[in-house]
Amino acid sequence: MSFETKEHAKQYWRENVKLMLTLLAIWFAVSYGAGILLVDALNEIRLFGFKLGFWFAQQGSIYTFIVLIFVYVRKMNALDRKYNVHED
Amino acid sequence: MDIQTLTYILVGLSFALYIGIAIWARAGSTSEFYVAGGGVPPIANGMATAADWMSAASFISMAGIISFAGYDGSVYLMGWTGGYVLLALCLAPYLRKFGKFTVPDFIGDRYYSQTARTIAVVCAIFVSFTYVAGQMRGVGVVFSRFLEVPVTTGVIVGMVIVFFYAVLGGMKGITYTQVAQYCVLIFAFMVPAIFISLLMTGNPFPQLGFGGSVESGGYLLDKLDGLSTELGFAQYTEGSKPMIDVFFITAALMVGTAGLPHVIVRFFTVPSVAGARKSAGWALIFIAILYTTAPAVAAFARVNMINTINGEDGAGTLYSQAPSWISNWEKTGLIKWEDKNNDGRMFYAADGRNEMKIDRDIMVLANPEIAKLPNWVVALVAAGGLAAALSTAAGLLLVISTSISHDLLKRNLMPNITDKQELLFARMGAAVAVIVAGYLGINPPGFVAQVVAFAFGLAASSFFPAIILGIFHKRMNKEGALSGMIVGITFTAAYIIYFKFINPAANVSDNWWFGISPEGIGTLGMIFNFVVAFAVHKVTGDAPDEVQDVVESIRYPKGSGAATAH
Numbered sequence: 001m002s003f004e005t006k007e008h009a010k011q012y013w014r015e016n017v018k019l020m021l022t023l024l025a026i027w028f029a030v031s032y033g034a035g036i037l038l039v040d041a042l043n044e045i046r047l048f049g050f051k052l053g054f055w056f057a058q059q060g061s062i063y064t065f066i067v068l069i070f071v072y073v074r075k076m077n078a079l080d081r082k083y084n085v086h087e088d
Numbered sequence: 089m090d091i092q093t094l095t096y097i098l099v100g101l102s103f104a105l106y107i108g109i110a111i112w113a114r115a116g117s118t119s120e121f122y123v124a125g126g127g128v129p130p131i132a133n134g135m136a137t138a139a140d141w142m143s144a145a146s147f148i149s150m151a152g153i154i155s156f157a158g159y160d161g162s163v164y165l166m167g168w169t170g171g172y173v174l175l176a177l178c179l180a181p182y183l184r185k186f187g188k189f190t191v192p193d194f195i196g197d198r199y200y201s202q203t204a205r206t207i208a209v210v211c212a213i214f215v216s217f218t219y220v221a222g223q224m225r226g227v228g229v230v231f232s233r234f235l236e237v238p239v240t241t242g243v244i245v246g247m248v249i250v251f252f253y254a255v256l257g258g259m260k261g262i263t264y265t266q267v268a269q270y271c272v273l274i275f276a277f278m279v280p281a282i283f284i285s286l287l288m289t290g291n292p293f294p295q296l297g298f299g300g301s302v303e304s305g306g307y308l309l310d311k312l313d314g315l316s317t318e319l320g321f322a323q324y325t326e327g328s329k330p331m332i333d334v335f336f337i338t339a340a341l342m343v344g345t346a347g348l349p350h351v352i353v354r355f356f357t358v359p360s361v362a363g364a365r366k367s368a369g370w371a372l373i374f375i376a377i378l379y380t381t382a383p384a385v386a387a388f389a390r391v392n393m394i395n396t397i398n399g400e401d402g403a404g405t406l407y408s409q410a411p412s413w414i415s416n417w418e419k420t421g422l423i424k425w426e427d428k429n430n431d432g433r434m435f436y437a438a439d440g441r442n443e444m445k446i447d448r449d450i451m452v453l454a455n456p457e458i459a460k461l462p463n464w465v466v467a468l469v470a471a472g473g474l475a476a477a478l479s480t481a482a483g484l485l486l487v488i489s490t491s492i493s494h495d496l497l498k499r500n501l502m503p504n505i506t507d508k509q510e511l512l513f514a515r516m517g518a519a520v521a522v523i524v525a526g527y528l529g530i531n532p533p534g535f536v537a538q539v540v541a542f543a544f545g546l547a548a549s550s551f552f553p554a555i556i557l558g559i560f561h562k563r564m565n566k567e568g569a570l571s572g573m574i575v576g577i578t579f580t581a582a583y584i585i586y587f588k589f590i591n592p593a594a595n596v597s598d599n600w601w602f603g604i605s606p607e608g609i610g611t612l613g614m615i616f617n618f619v620v621a622f623a624v625h626k627v628t629g630d631a632p633d634e635v636q637d638v639v640e641s642i643r644y645p646k647g648s649g650a651a652t653a654h
Contacts, residue, residue, distance in 0.1 A: 003644070013643055017560075020177045027173045031166045031342075036335050039159075043325070049299035049307030054325040057162035058154075058383040059295060062169045062376050069176045069369035076181075077362055085646040087360045 003083060012083045019075055023068050031061040094467035095234045102272050102471045103249055106265045106478070110253030113261045118511050120260045122189040122490050128263055128357045134370025136263045137354040139270035139475070140483035141168075141345075141371070142378060143219070144226025147273060147476035152451030154386035155393075158316070159327030161386065163334055167341025169372060169379050174346040176368030180355040182559045184364035185642040189356060190487075191349045191551060192495040198558040199566040200635055202500065207573060209495045211550050212349040216484040216491075217524070218543045219350075223481035224529025227474060233420055233453065234470035240530050246478060247526040254482045254489075255518045259357060262482045269479040274377055276472020280456040280465050281381045284388045287459060298384035302391075312387055315394055318402070320438035324390070330597065336608030343614055344544030347552035350480075350487045361645035389451045392458050397436045397444060404433030413457035422447035481525065489517030542584055545606075549576035549613030557621055562639045563630040564621065572621030580613030 003009040034042055035057035042053035050059075080086035128136070146168070154161030186194055192212060196205025224243050231242025253261045278294075285297035289308060302308050312324045322328040329337075345351060354371070355364045396414075399405045407425065414434075417423040424445040425434055436444040453473065456466045493514035498505060505513070550573045557564040557572075584606045587595040597603050604612060630636070 009640075009644065016643075023177060024173070027170065031170050031338065032335060035162060035166055036331060036338065039331075047299065049301060049309050051309070051325050054159055054162075054309075055299070057159060058165055059298075059380055061166050062380055065169055065173050066369065066372050066376055068173055069365075069372055072177055073362075073365045073369055076365060080362070080645055085644050087362060087645055 003085065008083055012079065012085065015079055016076070019072065019079070023072055027065065027068055030056060030064040035061050089463065091463045091466050092234070092236065094464050095470045098464075098467045098471040099235070099474060102268075102475060105268055105272075106249060107252060109265045109268055110257045110261045113257050113264045118494075118507050118514065120258060122259055122356075122486075122494065122514070128359075130358055130363045130367035131370050132267050133263070133354060133358050133363075133367040134372075135270040135374050136266035136357075137351070137367065137371035138374035139266040139273065139479035140354060141351060141375060141480070142273065142476055143480035144223050144473065144477035146378065146382075147277065148226055148229070148452050148473050149449050151382040151385045151389065151455075152448035154383050155390045155451045156448045157327065158322065158324035160329045160334065161383070162327075163337040163341060165379055165383060167338045168345055169375060170338070170342040171345025171351075172368055172372040172375070174342060175351070175355070176365055176372075178559070179346060179352065179555060180364040180368050181361045181645065182642045183352060183555070184355050184358065185361050185645060187356075189353075190490055190495055191352050191555070192491065193499070194558065195551075195554055195569075196495070196499065198635065198639070199554070199569045200632070201566045201570065204554075204566060204570055204573070205495060205499065207570070207577075208551070208554075209491050209500075211546055211577070212491050212495075213488055215348065215543045215547055216350060216487045217521075217528070220481050220484040220488070220521070220525040221528035223477045223484070224525050226477040227481075228529055229449070230453075230470050230473045230477070233417075234467070243526050243529040246474070246481070246529075247522050250478055250482050250485065251519065251522045254485050254522065255515050258514065258518075259353075259486055262479075262486055263357060265482065266479045269475040270374060273472040273475040273479070274374070276468045276475070277378055277452075278381060279468060280459070280461055281385050281388075283461050283465065284392075284455065284459045285384065288388055288391070294381045294384035294388070298387055308387060308391065312391055315391070319394070319398075319436065320441075324387070330603050332603050333597070333600075333605050333608055336604045336611045338608075340544055340548050340608050340610035340614075343552045344546075344548040344610055347547035347550070347555070348543070349491075349547075349551070350483045352551075352555075353487060353490075354483075385452065385455065389455045389458065392455075393446070393451070394436060396458060397434045399433075404431065404435040406433050408432065410434065411458075411460075413454050416457070417450050417454055422450045485518050485521045485525065488521040489514050492517035492521075542581070545580045545584055545610030545613060546577060548610035549580040549617055553614055553617040553621060557618075559639065559642065561625075562636050564625055565628055565631040567628040568621040568623075568625030571624045572617040572619075575620045576613045576617030579616055580610050583609045583613075 034053060039053035039057060042056065043051040045052040047055050150164055153164065183194060188194055192205050192208035195208040196202065224246060227246035228239035228242045231237050232239045253265050281294045282292055285294040286292055288302060289297035289300035291297035291300045300308060302311055309325055316324045355367065358364050358367050396411060397405060414423060426443055428443050434443055435441050453469060456469055493510055497513055498510050553576065554569050554573050557569060587606045
């Protein structure tokens with residue numbers, strides 16, 4: 001292991017898990033939240049020709065998924081560098 | 089030129105391309121055969137993953153299903169894309185760091201148990217065969233409709249092509265062929281979609297045209313809701329499934345996606361952990377291009393179809409004046425018209441006025457004809473459908489052959505074989521798998537459509553929890569993981585088998601547990617798996633220290649190295 005101390009390794013893992021859970025919370029909110037559980041309420045709001053809940057279920061959630069993965073990639077690469085565990 | 093000649097030309101050209109790539113990218117070692125030497129750049133891997141993932145079902149059936157189900161079809165859109173978030177965040181980087189070839193490898197080593205490995209191999213093979221039979225069937229349908237050859241001939245041609253590049257090239261050949269297949273299939277899907285969007289809404293982006301307004305005034309979706317209600321269907325944007333079922337089906341598909349062996353194995357082919365993360369992102373972008381277009385195509389096709397059959401005025405179109413696609417598809421038995429009121433006019437509705445039987449699978453294939461697009465676009469769709477089916481079939485065949493040569497023979501029965509012998513067994517495994525898949529494609533067992541729920545349910549209730557716990561719960565032991573997997577699979581399989589095979593008459597929401605359909609039950613199976621694993625772990629003590637050290641090491645990216653066997 002190439003961490004300076006065991007404490008660093010623990011911190012790295014904690015930050016990793018925290019980032020993951022934050023992003024998963026958004027993942028849950030846009031798909032299961034906006035697209036399913038709250039769909040009826042959101043359908044009262046219009047986005048051009050879409051009802052908003054329907055839009056989240058068939059379009060919005062997918063766009064958000066892509067953004068989530070790339071945010072994760074960026075942040076993890078930064079985290080790897082911060083703890084000096086990046087590959088190359 | 090007529091449609092058939094054009095189709096022959098386009099399909100022939102695409103096949104020549106795939107074979108050319110296969111010859112260029114032959115595999116020389118087991119590492120190249122299994123994981124393309126672990127050296128595929130993330131964007132190319134993303135494209136290959138997308139082609140691998142998007143099957144005949146995504147290309148041919150999904151838009152059709154949504155077209156008939158409206159909002160309820162969202163379960164497939166969210167389910168089959170949301171799984172990639174789980175893959176990217178929770179699985180791919182760690183499995184890449186682990187650096188083995190297969191999912192059973194991970195399960196077997198992480199839980200230090202041959203039994204675990206064997207259960208995983210059996211699940212992987214079952215899931216993959218289920219899937220591959222459907223792909224071969226898709227190949228047969230496209231051939232029979234567009235090239236007017238018998239289904240059997242179509243399947244055999246497909247088998248020969250797949251055999252050629254899967255057996256010769258292994259993962260390396262498949263990966264680069266899939267990159268080409270992705271380009272063919274996405275082009276074939278987007279061209280008609282853009283044409284139709286322009287025709288109906290004046291917007292070249294189907295994703296925006298979907299929410300745009302139609303020529304006759306008013307928003308497209310409002311018009312569709314109106315039409316649906318008039319004809320006795322549920323509102324297109326509201327759907328009719330209970331919320332709990334929509335929730336559970338979406339979850340089962342997402343988690344199942346993240347647990348499917350042929351998807352997971354793609355992340356062993358990239359050079360690094362950072363590459364594994366990024367390549368999941370690229371894969372989702374390439375998938376999302378089709379998945380955000382499909383619901384738009386579904387809505388356009390629905391409006392077009394209703395207007396063609398019922399007429400703009402809603403009085404029904406005279407059968408004698410019906411467009412040629414209706415009679416074309418009547419020949420295949422996928423459209424049926426019965427003139428119940430003897431007025432010589434067709435009519436489509438949800439209630440007693442209905443005179444049409446329309447198979448939802450034709451929506452994508454017939455869409456260009458329904459929208460009166462040029463012949464070359466129709467021919468293109470055939471080439472795209474074949475690309476989607478072949479790329480997925482090849483990926484699955486590779487999982488089957490790897491499971492046999494690597495997990496079953498090398499790691500279990502014949503540990504002393506050399507790399508060369510193992511490669512030979514892998515090729516033989518692929519060859520046998522192609523033949524079995526072709527046989528299933530020609531003589532589809534009646535249950536092919538039924539077992540898709542099975543594939544996702546099993547992946548969700550067995551692999552997913554075992555892998556997640558293997559990474560995030562360092563102390564999880566083999567007793568916990570094994571009993572979790574067994575309970576998860578047994579429960580899910582029993583529920584599906586009961587409602588789909590033993591007592592299909594009882595398969596109505598009143599009889600389902602909590603109103604969860606067999607399609608969504610994998611989610612409950614997954615929850616049971618987790619609960620049992622935790623409970624058993626509590627009373628059986630922690631995993632050995634050396635296993636915990638391995639888990640510790642996969643959590644940090646440094647030194648992922650090449651994918652190795654040992």
